[in-house]
Every structure is written in C-alpha cells, then in structure tokens.
Amino acid sequence: MDVRIKDLQNYLYEQYGTRGHETGMFMKLVEEMGEVAEILNKRAGRKAVDGDDLQEQLANELVDVIHYAVAIAAINHIDLNQFILEKDKKAALKYHHERNLEEFIKETID
Numbered sequence: 001m002d003v004r005i006k007d008l009q010n011y012l013y014e015q016y017g018t019r020g021h022e023t024g025m026f027m028k029l030v031e032e033m034g035e036v037a038e039i040l041n042k043r044a045g046r047k048a049v050d051g052d053d054l055q056e057q058l059a060n061e062l063v064d065v066i067h068y069a070v071a072i073a074a075i076n077h078i079d080l081n082q083f084i085l086e087k088d089k090k091a092a093l094k095y096h097h098e099r100n101l102e103e104f105i106k107e108t109i110d
C-alpha cells in the first residue's frame with residue numbers, strides 16, 4: 001500500500017487536531033533529527049555501533065522526522081501536497097532540472 005501525503009496529513013490531524021502544540025512538535029522533530037544524526041555518525045564511524053541494524057534504525061528515525069514535520073503542517077492546515085509541487089516547480093526551474101516532480105509523476109503513471 002502506498003502512503004499518500006494527504007492521507008498521512010489527515011490521519012495526523014485526526015490524531016493531534018486542536019490538541020497539537022506546534023512548538024512541542026517542533027521540539028520532537030528536532031529530537032528525531034538528532035536521532036537520525038546519531039545513526040549517520042555511527043555509519044560514518046564517528047560513533048560506536050551497538051550491533052543493531054543501522055539501516056532499520058535509520059528508516060525508523062526518518063519516519064519519526066516525517067511524522068512530526070507532517071503533523072506540524074496538519075495542525076496548521078497547510079496543504080503539503082500543493083506546496084511540495086509548487087516548491088519543486090520553482091527548484092526545477094532554478095536548478096535547470098530536466099523535469100519537475102509533477103511531470104515525473106505524470107510520466108510514471110502513464
């Protein structure tokens with residue numbers, strides 16, 4: 001099953017809704033980013049490895065980062081889908097990409 005960003009956003013809005021505090025969520029986001037940094041440091045040999053599966057840990061921590069980033073958008077009624085497409089369009093122009101995300105999606109659907 002593919003996870004659509006809109007569904008994740010609606011799901012997290014249902015979970016946090018008006019009880020969500022963006023500053024608290026932002027602190028959690030930063031904390032999770034720190035956990036990603038720790039794993040990347042382990043992979044780079046800058047920190048001791050405890051024998052756990054770093055690939056699985058990295059995946060889980062990245063999911064945590066996405067969780068809080070999308071939750072902050074959800075409680076602020078930000079349409080991430082729209083902004084992802086718009087921002088990518090600008091970046092694709094700025095950095096002279098062959099195609100933008102919207103074009104990529106259209107091409108891969110056909």
Ligand SMILES: [Mg+2]
Nearest residue numbers: 032035061064
């Ligand atoms: Mg975590």
